[in-house]
Amino acid sequence: MTELLVGTKKGLFVLEGEGDEFAVTARQFAGEPVEYAMRDPHSGRYFAAMISPFYGPKLFFADDPRGEWHQAAGLALPEEGDASLERLWTLVADDDGTLYAGGDPGVLFSSRDGGESWALNRALWEHPTRPQWQPGGGGLCLHSIVPTPGTPGRLALGISAVGIWLTDDAGETWRHGNQGIRPRYLPDDAPKDTITLCIHNLKRAPKQPDRLFMQFHGGVYRSDDGAESWTYIGDGLPSDFGFPLVVDPADPDSAYVIPLKADMDRVTPEGHVRVYETRDAGASWEPRGDGLPAEHAYLTILRQAFDATGEGEGLELYFGATSGDVFGSPDAGGSWFPAAVRLPPVYSVRVA
């Protein structure tokens, strides 16, 4: 049985299923946007980031997603400042049980009590480059937090549009990891050390932790040195623009992306929904679309709306679109089926 947590514009949906048969088994936060929901693999606790346009971003947790949810504390910016927390983009568990949350304006929080209370990472908040930080179209969003298996506290972050950030000491100090990234949206003579870099997604290969894949705002990249430097691997894709990204935990040479046509036309290219897979670290890409809409299907798949569980031939893939459709593949992308249709616009999909 696979359980999916689907964050939508109008609440959290829980889907349960096996093979190609899925059903909606719960809806929570009715009417409220749920930007992201996940289950902590250590505690089994569920989390949902509700992004109310009226009441601001709130994080809730529950032991049963169908039961009572409780609000977490501490997800706020310093009272003496001139900024407020605008949005929560992601939550991630590190190996030592620490939870991290990323949000707008480019902020990182951590929790060491299972997500009940949170503290702002001051080193990133007070970083001397912060006055130069520029937001992307979705705001100044810290959307990707990538721990290192076996090395708690060694994190890579992706912030739009402030590049890759690295720490080896659980966020006490930070450095850039931007070498090799070429932003086409800046002039050719822009400084080589610019940090105005619109990272869209970031994932690490668990079995080879120094290998990461990154979806950029125009470009797909691979790093073989722990996100210090990057090599372009977007050749062979119909478009190197997009947001979602997953990897097969069994294969460090694997990655899956869902290209969108272009930054000015953020829909699946040629009205054809296809996931693209590499098994050679980006040297080549193969379309995986059997069972996905192939004609007049102009879908938009958002950053957090693609996830996987299992590995190898048993890798299950799931993604949702702003059309309200959720698709699944039980065989590593070989075939696809609709897991849900006509939900509200899908913001995130995570396997519980």
Place this chain on the structure above:
Amino acid sequence: MTGALVRLRGPLKQLAGGGEHELAGATVKELLQTLEQAKPQLDGWILDERDRIRRHINVFVNGERGDENTPVADGDRIDVLPAISGGSA
């Protein structure tokens, strides 16, 4: 009546455990801060971390639109409502 009457609706009413709260304070901000102290579960829902009324919440004092700094007096009615500007399809 001693103090002003703060009236809440919807999820704010649920969080506060009631829709009407008689509170003392010289301004809207003071009233809302007092309300948050009495009902900590409301912390961050009306005022943000800068103690500003959230962008898509409207506050009315005796039927007239107010802000954090609007003076209030005993017997005033303060309605806290979601703004129509915050909703979209």
